[in-house]
Amino acid sequence: MKRIGVFICHCGTNIASAVDVKKVAAVAATWAGVVFATDYQYMCSDPGQELIRKAIKEHRLNRVVVASCTPRLHEPTFRKTVESVGLNPYLFEMANIREQCAWVHAKDKEGATAKAIDLVRMAVAKAERNFALSAAKIPVTKRALIIGAGIAGMQAALDIADSGYEVVLLDREPTIGGNMVKLDKTFPTLDCSA
């Protein structure tokens, strides 16, 4: 059974001045599968993370949604938070209600709040469908294949080779150069192009 926890961040007044965070949490609490929903001033702070850990333990949450800022900023933070109390980090989802609601609809609280509810609903729907994953490290072959040995392909091959990587340059024609070989001379040096 899915037991989802939803955590709505104020980001001080960054989010809370434009989004009715208490309403978002109250609406989220009514959705099927959501067994806990709350709001907090600074969710990424130590007390904010502790609140999430405590709720996971107390409410036996097996999915967590945080509605706050861009995942670029704090997705790794919250993944570590949930992992620290035994939840697979890929069972965590994030909704960006700061950049995508509060900041872009700062003068429309009703609209920003409605959009925040939609974004959180989508994150909850995604969390419901998430399953535990494990990160894998796969070795990369550090060699480049360039298809097309025209002037762009040749330059790319040179640049990559200058960076220290082996390059394989392919062309359908028996000679390299592409359209360059059709030219007589090149400006401004009047060098032969072939």
Ligand code: SF4
């Ligand atoms: S989690 Fe993001 S939105 Fe919330 S307080 Fe931290 S920086 Fe602000």
